[in-house]
Amino acid sequence: MLLLVTGPGLTTAHAAPEPAGIAGPSGPTAVARARVAADVLMSSYDPDKAWFPSSWWNSAVALQTIGDYMQRTGDRRYLGQLDNTFVKDQGSFPAGELSGDPLLGNFTSRAIDDSEWWGLTWVQAYDLTHQRKYLDMAVRIATYVHGYWDTSTCGGGVWWDAERTYKNAVTNGLYVRLTAELHNRLPGDTLWLGRATEAWTWYTHSGLINADGLVDDGLTSTCANNGQTVWSYNQGLGIGAGLEIYRATGQKSALRTAERLADATLTSPLVRDGVLTESCDAADQTCDDNAKQFKGVFLRYWMDLADTTHAARYTRFVHRQAQAVWTDDRDAADRLGTRWSGVTGGDHPNVFDWRTQASALSALIADVPQRAPKRSLAVTLDPAQPVVMPAKTGTTTVRTTVRVSATGPAGARLPVRVRLSAPGGWEVTPSSATLTLTTRGVARPVAATVTVRVRVPAGAATGTGTVRARVSGGGMAFDGRSDVLVARSIDFDTGTAAETPWLWDADGSQSNGVQNRFADGDHDFVYRFPLPRDTTAAKVTLTIDAEYLVQASSDGSTWTTVLKEDQPVTDGSNKGDHTLDLTPYLGTTKTVYLRIADSFPADGWGGRLYHLTGTYTEA
Incomplete structure (x- = not known):
C-alpha cells in the first residue's frame, strides 16, 4: 500500500510494504520462550544493591521489562525483586555508588531522562500490584521532572539535564508517556492531563520529527532539528507517547501520529531485512551500553501499538523480531545478543550481557498473545556450555541437569516425555525420561529435573558438539540444547x-x-x-x-x-x-x-x- 505521512514534521509519501506472512509460535511456546529468557535476565540481578550491576537507567528499563513479562504472562515470581529495589534504592546515594551522578532520592538525579525511566518503572509496578506506594513514587518523580519544563526556550519541552543544556527526543517522549500514564491512573485528574497534552502538542510541533517521519535525537541551540542519529528508542517513545495520549483524550489524531511513526519505521534504515537494527549494529561497529537497550524500548511500545490497533502489519513485525531473536540471536545458555540478526565478527562480535538480554526479551514478550495461554512447557540444560578436555584414551563424562518447567491449571497433572540426543560416537544416558508435573496456575511455574551423563570419546573432534533435548506433553513441545566445547587448548x-x-x-x-x-x-x-x-x-x-x-x-x-x-x-x-x-x-x-x-x-x-x-x- 502507499502511505501518505502527514502532520507536523511528517510530509513524505512512503511505500509501506506489508511484511511477508510470518506466523508466530503457538501461544504456549511464546510464553515458554519469554520465561526462559526472563529467568536468564534475572540471574544478573544483584539483590544486595537491588539493581543490575553498573548501570542505573538501564536497571530501570530492565526491571520494567520484567514487569512487562509478569503482566503479559501472569508469572509473578519477580515481584519481590521489584519491591526490593523500591525499598533499598529510593534514598540518596553519592556519585559512583549506583550511578555516575549523585542520586537525590526518590530515584531522581541531574539526568532528567534517567529519572523518567524510573517513573515508568514504578507505574508498571503499580499496574502489577495495585499498591499505591508505587504510583505515589511515580508522581513524585514526574513532579521533579516537571520542574525542568521550560517554555522560555524553544517554546516548551523538558531539559535533558539539570544544567539545562539540551532539549531532546528521549526526555520529552518519556515525559509525555509518563504524564499521560499518571492521568490514566489517577481518578479525577486534570493536572497531569493538562501537562501531558501540552507536552504532546509541543513534541509534535517541535521539529524533533523529521521529514521522513523519523525522530531525530534532539534540537539545536536555535531550536531546529539537529539531524543526529535516529535511535530506535526515540522512535518507539514517540509511538508510545501518542498511544497514551490517545487513551487519555480519545483524540484519533494522536493514534494516527503513532501509526505514522510506526509505518515510517518499516521503510527506514532502522529495519534491515525485516529485522530491527540500530545504526551501531553494523558489523564494523559496537553499540555502547546505552544503545544495547534501545531496541527493547522500541518493541515495548510497538507491542502496545499492535495490541491497540490489532493491525496485521504490526503483529507480523512482532513475530519477525521474536523469531529472529530466538533463532539467530540466542546461544545455548539462552542468552540473547545485541544484534537480533545474529551477525558477529572478530573485532566487533555480537555481545551478550544483561542489557542485551533485557532488550531482546521485549521482542519475546511482545510475541506473547494479549490473552496469554494458561499452559506452557519449556526445557533448559545446565550447564549449557560445558567444556570437555578429553584424555588420550577412554571417555570423559559431563553431568547435565535437564530442567523442565510448566504452567497450567492449578492441581492439573501434566505427563511429559524428555528425549535426548548427542553427536555420533557420543553417549547420553538416559536418552529419555518421563516426568509428571502438577501445575499450580501461571503465577508460579513448576519445575522438575533429570540428571543425565554425556560421555565424550577421546577421539572427539575439537569444537562444539550439541546435546539436544525435546520435551513434549499436553499437546505442547519445546527444544533445548547444551553446546559442549571439546577443547585441547x-x-x-x-x-x-x-x-x-x-x-x-x-x-x-x-x-x-x-x-x-x-x-x-x-x-x-x-x-x-x-x-x-x-x-x-x-x-x-x-x-x-x-x-x-x-x-x-x-x-x-x-x-x-x-x-x-x-x-x-x-x-x-x-x-x-x-x-x-x-x-x-x-x-x-x-x-x-x-x-x-x-x-x-x-x-x-x-x-x-x-x-x-x-x-x-x-x-
Whole structure:
C-alpha cells in the first residue's frame, strides 16, 4: 500500500510494504520462550544493591521489562525483586555508588531522562500490584521532572539535564508517556492531563520529527532539528507517547501520529531485512551500553501499538523480531545478543550481557498473545556450555541437569516425555525420561529435573558438539540444547563467545567489549579448567591490569592467592603478562579454578583481564 505521512514534521509519501506472512509460535511456546529468557535476565540481578550491576537507567528499563513479562504472562515470581529495589534504592546515594551522578532520592538525579525511566518503572509496578506506594513514587518523580519544563526556550519541552543544556527526543517522549500514564491512573485528574497534552502538542510541533517521519535525537541551540542519529528508542517513545495520549483524550489524531511513526519505521534504515537494527549494529561497529537497550524500548511500545490497533502489519513485525531473536540471536545458555540478526565478527562480535538480554526479551514478550495461554512447557540444560578436555584414551563424562518447567491449571497433572540426543560416537544416558508435573496456575511455574551423563570419546573432534533435548506433553513441545566445547587448548579474549564456556561464575563482573572483563568491589569472576585426567602439570598466562587479586583452587571453594597488585593502580600502567603455575591445584579431579577479584575493593578499580592462555602436560 502507499502511505501518505502527514502532520507536523511528517510530509513524505512512503511505500509501506506489508511484511511477508510470518506466523508466530503457538501461544504456549511464546510464553515458554519469554520465561526462559526472563529467568536468564534475572540471574544478573544483584539483590544486595537491588539493581543490575553498573548501570542505573538501564536497571530501570530492565526491571520494567520484567514487569512487562509478569503482566503479559501472569508469572509473578519477580515481584519481590521489584519491591526490593523500591525499598533499598529510593534514598540518596553519592556519585559512583549506583550511578555516575549523585542520586537525590526518590530515584531522581541531574539526568532528567534517567529519572523518567524510573517513573515508568514504578507505574508498571503499580499496574502489577495495585499498591499505591508505587504510583505515589511515580508522581513524585514526574513532579521533579516537571520542574525542568521550560517554555522560555524553544517554546516548551523538558531539559535533558539539570544544567539545562539540551532539549531532546528521549526526555520529552518519556515525559509525555509518563504524564499521560499518571492521568490514566489517577481518578479525577486534570493536572497531569493538562501537562501531558501540552507536552504532546509541543513534541509534535517541535521539529524533533523529521521529514521522513523519523525522530531525530534532539534540537539545536536555535531550536531546529539537529539531524543526529535516529535511535530506535526515540522512535518507539514517540509511538508510545501518542498511544497514551490517545487513551487519555480519545483524540484519533494522536493514534494516527503513532501509526505514522510506526509505518515510517518499516521503510527506514532502522529495519534491515525485516529485522530491527540500530545504526551501531553494523558489523564494523559496537553499540555502547546505552544503545544495547534501545531496541527493547522500541518493541515495548510497538507491542502496545499492535495490541491497540490489532493491525496485521504490526503483529507480523512482532513475530519477525521474536523469531529472529530466538533463532539467530540466542546461544545455548539462552542468552540473547545485541544484534537480533545474529551477525558477529572478530573485532566487533555480537555481545551478550544483561542489557542485551533485557532488550531482546521485549521482542519475546511482545510475541506473547494479549490473552496469554494458561499452559506452557519449556526445557533448559545446565550447564549449557560445558567444556570437555578429553584424555588420550577412554571417555570423559559431563553431568547435565535437564530442567523442565510448566504452567497450567492449578492441581492439573501434566505427563511429559524428555528425549535426548548427542553427536555420533557420543553417549547420553538416559536418552529419555518421563516426568509428571502438577501445575499450580501461571503465577508460579513448576519445575522438575533429570540428571543425565554425556560421555565424550577421546577421539572427539575439537569444537562444539550439541546435546539436544525435546520435551513434549499436553499437546505442547519445546527444544533445548547444551553446546559442549571439546577443547585441547586454552586461549581466549575476554568479552567474546570464546570466553563463555570457561567462565564458571561471572558474579557481578562486567565486560564492556573485547578484552575487557573486570570485577570491582566485592565482586569477582571465576574460570574453570577441566584438564584431562592424565594431566601432570599446567600453567596459565594472564594479560591483566588495575588492582587485581588472583586466586586458585582445586575445588572452587578453598582459595589460595597466586597473584596480587599491592599498589592502587587505576590508569592501566601495570598492564602485563603473568604466568602462573597451576600444578599445585590439580587435585584428584584435575580441575582447576581461577578467581579474579579486586585487591582494593573500596575504590572501584578491580582486576581487568584482557586475554588468557593455558598449557598442560599429560602423562
